[in-house]
Amino acid sequence: MNKRDFTREKTFVCDTCGKGFANVNHLKGHIRVHTGEKPFVCDTCGKAFARQGTLNRHDRVHTGETPFVCDTCGRAFSQRINLKSHSKVHTNEKPFVCATCGKAFSCPTNLKAHVRVHTGEKPFVCETCGRAFSQEVSLTRHVRVHTGEKPFACETCGRAFAALRELKRHAKIHAGEKT
Incomplete structure (x- = not known):
């Protein structure tokens, strides 16, 4: 059971x-x-x-905590559901198929976001400037332009960034210093 x-x-x-x-x-x-x-x-x-x-x-x-680690490739995630979705990459399991173009996805969220490519739908709107986005994550990143929020801080030097990808790029500078 x-x-x-x-x-x-x-x-x-x-x-x-x-x-x-x-x-x-x-x-x-x-x-x-x-x-x-x-x-x-x-x-x-x-x-x-x-x-x-x-x-x-x-x-x-x-x-930046990522406690959920893929046993196959070592990629780490902040949420268990993201690891579960990622694991389908290794099995090539893509059960969610776009009815318009036939492109397949491993999780329904990615299919839903993809369908907006065809529909042009941009349901996520910035309350400050009215700019619209097809994905919520894009709106979240954009809003930081207005708020000045920089939630990703470097553990080595304390410099803060608006996007995680910027912090990761910056961290390579310190990695170079250590070698």
């Missing part, structure tokens, strides 16, 4: 949408979806979250 075969009675029900939960704390966390309450705030950037676990995962953006 695996985890999915085991189902507990869902005695705690959301009054708003009827979704059931086996644990009252899970229900309390779910209710925040409807209320919009986000009591867990990042000390580094001020971003707020509805759940403590989501804040904990978010913290890895700032720390």
Whole structure:
């Protein structure tokens, strides 16, 4: 019997949408979806979250912590779900296929983002300047132009960067110093 075969009675029900939960704390966390309450705030950037676990995962953006490592190639990820998705690269498993062009993807999120190439949809809009993006990550990076946020800091010299790729490029300077 695996985890999915085991189902507990869902005695705690959301009054708003009827979704059931086996644990009252899970229900309390779910209710925040409807209320919009986000009591867990990042000390580094001020971003707020509805759940403590989501804040904990978010913290890895700032720390660069990547505890989930691929056994095949050694690539590391900040979230378990990203490692799970990545592992399909090694098996060449691509079950998610674009109906327009036939391109296949290993995860549904990548397919959804790809479909926007065909539709031209740009659902992620900057509240400051109105610029629209097809991917949420692109909007997140763009917003830092306005806020000046630089959440990625070099452990060696303390210099901060707006994008992780910039920090990684910078870190090579210090790697060269050590050799």
